[in-house]
Amino acid sequence: MSSSGTNTTSTNVDAINTLKYSRILFIQVWCFTMFSFGTVGHILSIYVFTRRSLYSNPCAKYFLASAVVGLIVVYTFVPLRLLQVVYKIDAFASSDAMCRILSWLSNWIKALPSWFIVLACADRLV
Numbered sequence: 689m690s691s692s693g694t695n696t697t698s699t700n701v702d703a704i705n706t707l708k709y710s711r712i713l714f715i716q717v718w719c720f721t722m723f724s725f726g727t728v729g730h731i732l733s734i735y736v737f738t739r740r741s742l743y744s745n746p747c748a749k750y751f752l753a754s755a756v757v758g759l760i761v762v763y764t765f766v767p768l769r770l771l772q773v774v775y776k777i778d779a780f781a782s783s784d785a786m787c788r789i790l791s792w793l794s795n796w797i798k799a800l801p802s803w804f805i806v807l808a809c810a811d812r813l814v
Contacts, residue, residue: 726762750808
């Protein structure tokens with residue numbers, strides 16, 4: 689009876705380890721995909737919104753600002769997520785104050801692209 693219990697425990701541990709590995713692999717693929725598509729998308733947006741024909745359009749400036757900040761978000765937070773989840777390196781764990789400051793700053797920066805789009809909509813409305 690004890691060999692059967694050990695076999696079941698070993699099978700459960702193997703299944704858990706397989707799930708953990710699958711999760712890490714999924715996050716790696718997801719991060720590299722988001723990094724690639726985010727880079728291409730934001731660079732194309734920057735290319736479009738820096739055309740001379742759009743210089744006089746204030747909405748284009750808001751969309752350009754949104755694309756630039758979005759590119760910063762992609763280059764900052766996708767690698768951070770990869771380091772945190774896959775490699776177990778947490779940039780926010782140095783101190784409680786640093787964690788609070790970085791958390792506030794990261795939430796603020798991630799919200800900026802959306803706010804630029806809201807400003808573009810408000811500009812078109814007025």
